[in-house]
Every structure is written in C-alpha cells, then in structure tokens.
Amino acid sequence: MATDNLVCEEGWLKLRSSCYFMSKMSTTWEVGRQECIALNSDLVKITRDEEYKFLRKLINLNNYYIGLSDLQEEGTYRWVADDTIHQIVKSWWREGEPNNSSSGEHCVHYHYPDEGLNDISCDTKFRYICEKPGHLA
Numbered sequence: 001m002a003t004d005n006l007v008c009e010e011g012w013l014k015l016r017s018s019c020y021f022m023s024k025m026s027t028t029w030e031v032g033r034q035e036c037i038a039l040n041s042d043l044v045k046i047t048r049d050e051e052y053k054f055l056r057k058l059i060n061l062n063n064y065y066i067g068l069s070d071l072q073e074e075g076t077y078r079w080v081a082d083d084t085i086h087q088i089v090k091s092w093w094r095e096g097e098p099n100n101s102s103s104g105e106h107c108v109h110y111h112y113p114d115e116g117l118n119d120i121s122c123d124t125k126f127r128y129i130c131e132k133p134g135h136l137a
C-alpha cells in the first residue's frame with residue numbers, strides 16, 4: 001500500500017499508514033486510554049515486528065503502556081482498539097512474561113530498561129503510546 005502521501009499532525013510520529021503519540025505524562029492504563037481517545041486515537045495496537053521494533057527504539061528511559069490487556073478474560077490478551085485476540089509473539093515479551101504476578105497484572109507495557117513487554121497492574125502510572133491513521137495532506 002502506498003503510504004507516502006499520508007501525514008501526521010505535529011507531535012506525532014509516522015510509520016507506514018499510522019501516526020503515533022508518545023505521552024510525556026504518566027497515568028493509569030485506563031486514563032491513558034481515555035487520553036488517546038480524546039486525541040481521536042486509541043492505545044497502540046501492534047501488528048507487525050517492524051512496528052514493535054520501531055516503537056521500542058523510541059522508548060527513552062521510560063515505561064510505556066500499549067493497548068493490550070487481559071482485563072476481559074485472564075490469560076487472553078486483546079487489543080483494546082478493536083477487541084481482537086492477540087496471539088502471543090514470544091520475542092516481544094521480556095523473559096518469563098506475561099506472568100500475572102500476584103494474580104494482579106492485566107495491562108501491558110514496554111518495559112524499561114529490558115525493552116520487552118511486561119504485564120503489570122493497570123493502576124501503575126506509566127506513559128502511554130497512542131495510534132491513529134495518517135491522513136492525506
């Protein structure tokens with residue numbers, strides 16, 4: 001698909017047909033989601049290894065929430081943006097994750113400094129990554 005003619009608003013980063021916003025503020029997973037929605041986006045849905053690596057490179061000394069949780073059903077991870085089930089990609093996770101530590105971890109974030117994904121309590125305050133489609137200039 002030709003995506004060169006698509007653009008992102010100021011403050012958003014582009015990869016293929018999507019635009020990404022890396023928050024500066026830290027908040028709970030659900031509030032982060034609401035903030036993405038307020039920006040006409042949602043928490044990021046990662047669909048390809050290229051996208052996973054692109055975002056991982058942008059993580060600068062912080063943890064960032066993504067749009068993945070098993071809040072609906074323990075052990076079944078869904079992308080909040082479209083409610084689709086995520087088939088675990090082993091290489092995206094930190095070693096030993098997701099481990100639902102103390103049976104209280106249902107939200108997923110890029111772990112700093114280990115870089116891979118980790119499940120954590122949804123009340124933990126982290127930065128977050130929003131995604132929305134690019135638009136024609």
Ligand code: BGC
Pocket residue numbers: 097099100101105118119120121
């Ligand atoms: C564990 C993670 C857990 C985190 C919670 C780490 O030590 O390895 O699985 O999510 O602690 O803070």
Ligand code: CA
Pocket residue numbers: 097098099100101105118119120
């Ligand atoms: Ca964990």
